[in-house]
Amino acid sequence: MAIIQDQTPLINGFLxxxxxxxxxxxxxxxxxxxxxxxxxxxxxxxxxxxxxQKQGRTRGKLDGSTNVTLVRVEYNRLVAYLANNPTPNSGYxxxxxxxxxxxxxxxxxxxxxxxxxxxxxxxxxFKNGNDKSTDPAVVTLGLNIxxxxxxxxxxxxxxxxxxxxxxxxxxx
Numbered sequence: 001m002a003i004i005q006d007q008t009p010l011i012n013g014f015l016x017x018x019x020x021x022x023x024x025x026x027x028x029x030x031x032x033x034x035x036x037x038x039x040x041x042x043x044x045x046x047x048x049x050x051x052x053q054k055q056g057r058t059r060g061k062l063d064g065s066t067n068v069t070l071v072r073v074e075y076n077r078l079v080a081y082l083a084n085n086p087t088p089n090s091g092y093x094x095x096x097x098x099x100x101x102x103x104x105x106x107x108x109x110x111x112x113x114x115x116x117x118x119x120x121x122x123x124x125x126f127k128n129g130n131d132k133s134t135d136p137a138v139v140t141l142g143l144n145i146x147x148x149x150x151x152x153x154x155x156x157x158x159x160x161x162x163x164x165x166x167x168x169x170x171x172x
Contacts, residue, residue, distance in 0.1 A: 022102050023099055024099070025098070028078060030078065032070065032071035034070075035068060036068045037067050038065070038114075038148055041062075041063060041064070042059070042062050043063060046058075064147060065142075067140055069141075071137070072136060075138075075141075079092050083095075096119065096120055098116065099115070099143075100114075101114040113151065113152070114151060117148070117161040119143040121143060122143060124142075
């Protein structure tokens with residue numbers, strides 16, 4: 001029987017917090033964001049046949065979603081990067097990109113990574129504050145994704161990021 005070791009990443013006795021996270025999209029490193037949420041689920045099917053009791057299940061479909069809230073200046077950088085790569089002024093809404101979510105407490109410490117594969121911007125929500133606000137303007141991006149690879153662990157054995165997505169060329 002295999003024994004599973006506690007792999008809790010403690011840095012100087014601390015667990016990772018929001019201050020330990022940065023995002024990487026290609027060559028961009030993004031640190032000015034207020035949220036980065038992602039989830040995936042396996043929506044399995046059920047087979048009942050002529051019975052009231054479930055007789056079996058199918059693997060169903062693996063699906064996921066992501067949203068990230070960027071401070072406006074980071075949003076501007078991301079949009080410029082997407083709109084001008086590989087062709088200048090070629091739009092940014094239908095450009096696939098990967099997000100690497102990295103945790104590291106101190107320079108020189110190991111980096112723990114999740115990858116969000118094959119992102120495309122699906123919607124934008126601009127929040128510019130109000131006359132009493134002291135917070136910076138932000139933009140929340142809803143992203144259509146191909147999959148999530150947490151800590152280098154593929155969610156299913158036959159995981160494929162999809163043709164034409166950045167993860168299909170670079171691995172996970």
